[in-house]
Amino acid sequence: MSSLARMRLWGMIRKESLQILRDPSSIAIAFVMPVVLLFLFGYGVSLDAKHIPVGIVIEQPDSATQSLVGAFERSEFFRPLHFDAIQTAQQALDEREIEGIVWLRNNFSARLLSGHEAPIGVIINGVDSNQANITQGYIQGTWLAWLGHYAESRGQPRAMPVSLEQRVWFNAALSSRLFLVPGLIAIIMTLIGSLLTAMVVAREWERGTMEALMVTPLHRGEILAGKLIPYFVLGMGGMLFSVALAVWQFDVPLRGSFWLLMLSSALFMLVALAIGLLISIVSKNQFVAGQLAIIVTFLPAFILSGFLFDIHSMPGWIQLITHLVPARYFVAILQTLFLAGDVWPVVLANMGALLIILLFFFTLVWRKFRKRLE
Amino acid sequence: MHFRTIFALAIKEFLALLRDKRSRFVIIVPPIIQLLVFSFAASYDLNDVPVAIYNEDRGGAARELVSRIEGSPNFQIIAYIDSDSDVAPLIDNRDVLLVLHIGQHFSADLIQGTSAPLLAILDGRNSNTAMVAMNYLRSILLDYNRSWLESQGNIGPQVTLQTRAWYNENLQSRWFIVPGIVGLLILVVTLLVTALSVAREREAGTFDQLLVTPLRPLEILIGKAIPGIVIGLLEATLIIVLMVIFFDIPLRGSLGALYLGILLFLLSAVGVGLMISAIAVTQQQAVLGAFLFLVPAVILSGFSTPIANMPQFVQWLTYLDPLRYFLVVVRGVMLEGNGYALLINQYWPMAIIGVVTLALAGWLFRHRMY
Numbered sequence: 001m002s003s004l005a006r007m008r009l010w011g012m013i014r015k016e017s018l019q020i021l022r023d024p025s026s027i028a029i030a031f032v033m034p035v036v037l038l039f040l041f042g043y044g045v046s047l048d049a050k051h052i053p054v055g056i057v058i059e060q061p062d063s064a065t066q067s068l069v070g071a072f073e074r075s076e077f078f079r080p081l082h083f084d085a086i087q088t089a090q091q092a093l094d095e096r097e098i099e100g101i102v103w104l105r106n107n108f109s110a111r112l113l114s115g116h117e118a119p120i121g122v123i124i125n126g127v128d129s130n131q132a133n134i135t136q137g138y139i140q141g142t143w144l145a146w147l148g149h150y151a152e153s154r155g156q157p158r159a160m161p162v163s164l165e166q167r168v169w170f171n172a173a174l175s176s177r178l179f180l181v182p183g184l185i186a187i188i189m190t191l192i193g194s195l196l197t198a199m200v201v202a203r204e205w206e207r208g209t210m211e212a213l214m215v216t217p218l219h220r221g222e223i224l225a226g227k228l229i230p231y232f233v234l235g236m237g238g239m240l241f242s243v244a245l246a247v248w249q250f251d252v253p254l255r256g257s258f259w260l261l262m263l264s265s266a267l268f269m270l271v272a273l274a275i276g277l278l279i280s281i282v283s284k285n286q287f288v289a290g291q292l293a294i295i296v297t298f299l300p301a302f303i304l305s306g307f308l309f310d311i312h313s314m315p316g317w318i319q320l321i322t323h324l325v326p327a328r329y330f331v332a333i334l335q336t337l338f339l340a341g342d343v344w345p346v347v348l349a350n351m352g353a354l355l356i357i358l359l360f361f362f363t364l365v366w367r368k369f370r371k372r373l374e
Numbered sequence: 375m376h377f378r379t380i381f382a383l384a385i386k387e388f389l390a391l392l393r394d395k396r397s398r399f400v401i402i403v404p405p406i407i408q409l410l411v412f413s414f415a416a417s418y419d420l421n422d423v424p425v426a427i428y429n430e431d432r433g434g435a436a437r438e439l440v441s442r443i444e445g446s447p448n449f450q451i452i453a454y455i456d457s458d459s460d461v462a463p464l465i466d467n468r469d470v471l472l473v474l475h476i477g478q479h480f481s482a483d484l485i486q487g488t489s490a491p492l493l494a495i496l497d498g499r500n501s502n503t504a505m506v507a508m509n510y511l512r513s514i515l516l517d518y519n520r521s522w523l524e525s526q527g528n529i530g531p532q533v534t535l536q537t538r539a540w541y542n543e544n545l546q547s548r549w550f551i552v553p554g555i556v557g558l559l560i561l562v563v564t565l566l567v568t569a570l571s572v573a574r575e576r577e578a579g580t581f582d583q584l585l586v587t588p589l590r591p592l593e594i595l596i597g598k599a600i601p602g603i604v605i606g607l608l609e610a611t612l613i614i615v616l617m618v619i620f621f622d623i624p625l626r627g628s629l630g631a632l633y634l635g636i637l638l639f640l641l642s643a644v645g646v647g648l649m650i651s652a653i654a655v656t657q658q659q660a661v662l663g664a665f666l667f668l669v670p671a672v673i674l675s676g677f678s679t680p681i682a683n684m685p686q687f688v689q690w691l692t693y694l695d696p697l698r699y700f701l702v703v704v705r706g707v708m709l710e711g712n713g714y715a716l717l718i719n720q721y722w723p724m725a726i727i728g729v730v731t732l733a734l735a736g737w738l739f740r741h742r743m744y
Contacts (some may be wrong), residue, residue, distance in 0.1 A: 171498030326429030
């Protein structure tokens with residue numbers, strides 16, 4: 001590179017950096033957004049339910065029902081509320097005051113003592129099915145534990161001969177924060193890389209300053225590099241900041257190598273930037289660029305990346321689509337590097353996929369971005 | 375109030391928005407594609423969870439247990455392994471989510487009547503998925519235990535659970551998530567349409583011209599709000615029709631209650647959008663501002679994670695989020711069959727958010743001059 005070319009590129013980078021620094025909204029999206037998101041996800045969002053309000057209806061209280069109710073009262077998963085009749089409990093369920101009802105009919109103890117089948121009625125509000133499944137699991141667990149004690153106390157055979165022990169690797173306490181926070185980094189970088197770049201470059205087209213750039217002696221590559229480098233630096237800054245918050249503020253372990261994390265993040269950042277540039281070139285208008293960036297990058301990163309919903313359980317044709325979502329590969333890398341460590345087969349395969357996507361989008365950007373007026 | 379001029383302004387707003395072919399396209403096509411893709415994708419239910427069986431027991435009881443797992447639609451056995459060292463690579467590489475270890479004495483213990491333990495090793499990288507898979511395994515074991523006891527003629531206390539789920543009888547995740555996507559999509563479209571409307575004119579300098587016309591700020595506000603509300607209403611209708619036809623989501627409650635909710639929700643979304651637009655100097659700031667609102671609004675709405683699980687402080691924050699109320703309305707009407715009376719506590723907060731944000735936007739029109 002001749003000294004003249006270096007000067008031209010440097011001037012271009014300087015212009016873009018000034019543009020970023022002058023507009024507070026760019027800084028906001030790079031540094032305020034990560035803080036807001038990480039705090040919301042780190043402290044706010046959780047899939048771990050505790051103190052679920054359940055209604056308990058006991059039509060004829062006695063010692064057997066009392067021990068069962070005691071089991072619910074002792075459990076940290078429930079906050080039992082007592083109702084006199086099933087009708088009032090059902091009304092509370094309708095009004096969303098309670099999530100479920102445990103109902104012991106008046107012949108419960110009589111049937112239990114006489115050796116007949118004694119059913120416990122359970123009604124759950126199924127609208128939030130995931131929550132309902134969890135609630136149901138907890139009710140089942142409480143019931144099984146009670147059944148075991150009850151059988152033992154009366155010298156009866158074990159209710160459940162097979163017992164299941166679980167060992168959860170990488171996240172023994174099953175804390176949802178540990179997988180949500182690393183996944184968020186992918187979303188934050190998608191926002192910085194694609195949304196910000198798409199908007200900024202679309203603005204140049206809209207205002208006609210892109211045409212002004214075209215009449216300068218700058219080459220196509222220099223214009224592109226000048227646009228990419230400042231946003232790359234901004235994005236990696238936001239990323240480092242998020243990792244620091246994740247590790248020091250939210251106690252997410254970083255079990256893999258820091259440099260591997262940086263390398264894969266740099267790769268993903270470039271992909272996000274390339275997509276942002278492509279969107280701006282195709283749309284040339286800030287409204288369309290904003291909409292497209294949200295629709296093709298942010299929402300897929302949220303829903304199709306495996307960040308929240310399991311990809312393996314999606315229908316086949318959607319699993320195919322997820323392969324086109326770069327965040328999918330990055331989320332897999334992040335969750336592995338943070339929680340599991342340097343698992344080379346996982347990291348390399350996903351980095352390879354990101355590299356292919358990167359080459360594809362750069363070729364497209366290169367072809368579409370011509371120094372030519374329409 | 376000059377209805378003719380307000381009407382003319384609204385027409386101008388529509389034209390500014392729909393004149394461009396690409397703008398028309400992004401308002402209509404992507405939301406529909408997203409509804410289709412996301413509705414199939416966004417589910418917490420698992421099927422064909424890949425598992426490996428590590429069976430050290432040659433007895434019939436263990437064989438019977440394995441065949442039950444094989445027969446379950448939730449699990450897919452992809453490997454049988456026979457040493458401890460095989461476990462780590464399978465889990466580390468994400469080849470399986472779960473390894474079930476059946477110890478050497480499993481069948482013997484079971485026959486003797488002592489406790490027969492099993493060990494499940496799970497990949498906890500996504501702890502929710504791990505927990506859901508564990509629940510599936512538990513219910514297989516519950517059945518297994520019951521039929522084992524019956525086959526032994528060995529009957530303990532006969533207490534059973536009879537569980538019924540209301541409103542979403544088969545506990546399908548899709549019934550919960552798809553109505554949420556309606557709220558998400560119309561919020562995105564309305565917010566962007568309105569957030570850019572004032573900022574675009576500010577950037578082009580035409581907003582100052584608008585302010586010196588005989589139109590009063592209130593009238594400008596109404597003219598700017600109409601396109602967002604109309605587009606939001608049309609989009610919501612389209613999405614709800616698709617939802618009922620394609621995804622078989624029931625529509626059990628009254629349409630009137632649903633549309634009242636949609637209208638109030640749109641009012642609040644338009645209010646927030648116009649407020650952002652009035653604050654922003656450039657379109658870029660408006661889009662980024664819309665984003666700074668949108669992302670927390672989605673996360674705090676209870677769209678994907680329950681509000682009840684959030685700490686108290688964050689729960690207070692959710693009261694500022696119009697999407698929070700709207701999601702209760704859509705799910706309430708569609709699944710629970712709610713009418714106006716049960717939803718009144720969701721309607722008025724949206725109305726207040728709408729009125730306050732619109733008033734602020736109108737005030738900012740005048741008081742923010744550059």
